Amino acid sequence: MPTIPPNVRGAVITGWGTALPPKVLTNHDLEQTLDTSDHWIVERTGIRERHVGGTTVGLSVESGRKALDMSGVDPATIDALVLATTTPDRTVPASSATVQKELGLRCGAFDLNAACSGFVYGLVQAHGLIAMGAKKILVIGTDTLARITDWDDRNTAILFADGSGAVVLEAVEGEGQLLGWDLDADGSAERFLYSDIGGFIHMDGKEVFRRAVRIMVDSATKSMGHAGCTADEIKLVVPHQANLRIIQAACDRLGIPIERAATVLQHTGNTSSASIPLALADALDNSRVQQGDLVLLVGFGAGMTAASAVLRWGGSTDAPVMM
Ligand code: ACO
Numbered sequence: 001m002p003t004i005p006p007n008v009r010g011a012v013i014t015g016w017g018t019a020l021p022p023k024v025l026t027n028h029d030l031e032q033t034l035d036t037s038d039h040w041i042v043e044r045t046g047i048r049e050r051h052v053g054g055t056t057v058g059l060s061v062e063s064g065r066k067a068l069d070m071s072g073v074d075p076a077t078i079d080a081l082v083l084a085t086t087t088p089d090r091t092v093p094a095s096s097a098t099v100q101k102e103l104g105l106r107c108g109a110f111d112l113n114a115a116c117s118g119f120v121y122g123l124v125q126a127h128g129l130i131a132m133g134a135k136k137i138l139v140i141g142t143d144t145l146a147r148i149t150d151w152d153d154r155n156t157a158i159l160f161a162d163g164s165g166a167v168v169l170e171a172v173e174g175e176g177q178l179l180g181w182d183l184d185a186d187g188s189a190e191r192f193l194y195s196d197i198g199g200f201i202h203m204d205g206k207e208v209f210r211r212a213v214r215i216m217v218d219s220a221t222k223s224m225g226h227a228g229c230t231a232d233e234i235k236l237v238v239p240h241q242a243n244l245r246i247i248q249a250a251c252d253r254l255g256i257p258i259e260r261a262a263t264v265l266q267h268t269g270n271t272s273s274a275s276i277p278l279a280l281a282d283a284l285d286n287s288r289v290q291q292g293d294l295v296l297l298v299g300f301g302a303g304m305t306a307a308s309a310v311l312r313w314g315g316s317t318d319a320p321v322m323m
Helices: 027-032 038-045 056-071 097-103 115-131 187-192 205-227 244-254 274-283
Strands: 010-019 024-026 049-051 080-084 106-112 136-144 163-172 177-184 236-239 294-301 305-310
Touching: 010 056, 010 115, 010 274, 024 027, 024 163, 027 038, 027 163, 038 049, 038 205, 038 244, 049 163, 049 305, 056 080, 056 097, 056 136, 056 274, 080 097, 080 115, 080 305, 097 136, 115 136, 115 177, 115 274, 115 305, 136 274, 177 187, 177 205, 187 205, 205 236, 205 294, 205 305, 236 244, 236 274, 274 294
Parallel strands: 080 106, 080 136, 236 294
Antiparallel strands: 010 163, 024 049, 136 163, 177 305, 294 305
């Protein structure tokens, strides 16, 4: 992947928001219908409960509106909406078109499907649009995996759930937040994790686990290389929220203490495109990131895709938002 050329117009995240459906499904609830146990699920995945319900449009509108409110940006001035999702509400039109109308945006809008890497793909894409002259972009990651999960299959039903996270990205004078990025895909591995149209998710859990650790580490290492930083300098890593053991193994190999990882999967399960913005928002809301800190986002997913980005939180200190 190319490095960022010098003097490219930068951007910073100025607002964020999340949405989770109100219905909570605990591991104990799943014990009632599946041959599984809370103990097994917690030990093997770290997940204790998850939120299920809602639509991709509904959750996206909720998280997107919160992000817009926080940034103080007039929705009519947003230049593009990028909606990362694997689970659009309809085949046509794109869910982003409906979200654009509901939020009062007057701009281009498109869906992006890179599975659980989708939000990072979308964030990198949004930086590209800003480099090309856009000033304000809304990036949303939403998935409603409950609709494509076979609730009788204990291999997958314990993992997947619904949610949404959004950020507003604004152009700045001077250096922005994105220091390095990497996007990857390996279509030869698609058989290990897929869902046909109208069908359920099929997954070879062991193979996905094995590959996930490797491709997260590879992608993160490339992004840190492009950013010119080392793992020691990363203040917070925001990994895809699939399995605590995957996060632990990836952190170990990267040499980043697990205490520096943002995790919400204990309460959200795997929400695919929403998982990284949900974990990022949680870390920001809990003041885990200060101006100037280096933040590493890293995801993997069906495809199999991988994506990562190194951000210097807030960009350079003299980077006012462009009006
Ligand atoms: N409850 C109880 N027992 C179970 C369950 C369950 N839900 N599922 C499997 N088992 C049993 C198995 O049958 C097996 O029994 P056996 O030893 O008698 O044969 C035993 O538990 C161990 O099963 P494994 O499959 O080896 O368990 P593992 O430790 O690999 O954990 C898991 C399974 C959690 C699925 C893990 O492999 C994993 O997380 N893989 C990655 C999945 C993932 O991240 N997917 C999302 C990708 S992102 C995207 O694009 C959506």
